[in-house]
Amino acid sequence: MTEFSQPDRVPGEEIHILHVDDEPDFASMVTQNIANEDDRFRVQSTTDPSEVADIVDVEGVDCVLSDYMMGEMTGLDVLSEVREIDPEMPFILFTDTGSEAVASEAISAGVSDYVIKDVIKEQYTLLASKIATHVERRRAETMANRTQRQLHELAENTNDVLFLFSADWSTLEYINSQHEGMFGQSIETLRQDPTAFLQPVHPDDVDDLKKGMQKVSEGHP
Structure with missing residues (x-):
């Protein structure tokens, strides 16, 4: 896999979300609902958790939204592979597995957020808010770090x-x-x-x- 470099993006630009869930109908529904929440969102979906890392590696993903239980892989397995490519990638678990043990394991593993699936429409508003918040924070930090490096280079020259x-x-x-x-x-x-x-x-x-x-x-x- 290639070495990851965060794209030069600023708040207000398109947000590329990768949603992974091994249930095709649910994946399609979530993708559509999330896309409808924010004009900036471009939502890509996959039902194969094993290909998430490769997609992140080559396609400039801003945030991964993942189910927890997916056949032989869990969302935390996916998180581990994504973190090897981009240690700061916003990663949100969106799952119907809502036990305290899973939540604790997810937090310990370093997920950005943890949201329980629900049938109410408001869950997509909540998800959209969390996605935007994590991506915008990451972009702001990236821009601040880049500015700091540029100022340091100017100061040394x-x-x-x-x-x-x-x-x-x-x-x-x-x-x-x-x-x-x-x-x-x-x-x-x-x-x-x-x-x-x-x-x-x-x-x-x-x-x-x-x-x-x-x-x-x-x-x-």
């Missing part, structure tokens, strides 16, 4: 020293590697004592620097 302290100088939040080359002081020294930044500064400039940093800490440019 500059000749300036860039650093962030907490307002009281008690914690070093971030510093780029240019600091060591410019000031001859290790980053670990600053992590242990952020005020060590003052050590390479000429004694005549320390007071001015402290005043300037205090202004910045108070929100003034």
Whole structure:
């Protein structure tokens, strides 16, 4: 299987859901009802749990919705295979097996959510809400991580020293590697004592620097 990479998607875009249930009629009904709940939903269905991992691997699935008991495989078997491809894939068990033991096992295995099948229409509204919530959270986290990596790359590709302290100088939040080359002081020294930044500064400039940093800490440019 290929190494998984989360697609560049943003909130509001299409959500690709893969539903797996070994009962064809029920699978068809759920697929249609879920698709009707949200215009963003594109629901794909399979009755063969053994092919779920391959579909996830190649088709850019955003969320897996799975039954629990399916012949020789359980939904948790499917979860295990999916997690090998994408450890953060939203995975919801939608099952009529509602024992506390199964629920506990599902939670321990790391399912994103657990919903008991019901005949009422409201269950699809609930499912749709849970699917959207988990997918949108995952996308937001992916975008935040990507932005953080991009900012880190920008910070490392500059000749300036860039650093962030907490307002009281008690914690070093971030510093780029240019600091060591410019000031001859290790980053670990600053992590242990952020005020060590003052050590390479000429004694005549320390007071001015402290005043300037205090202004910045108070929100003034």
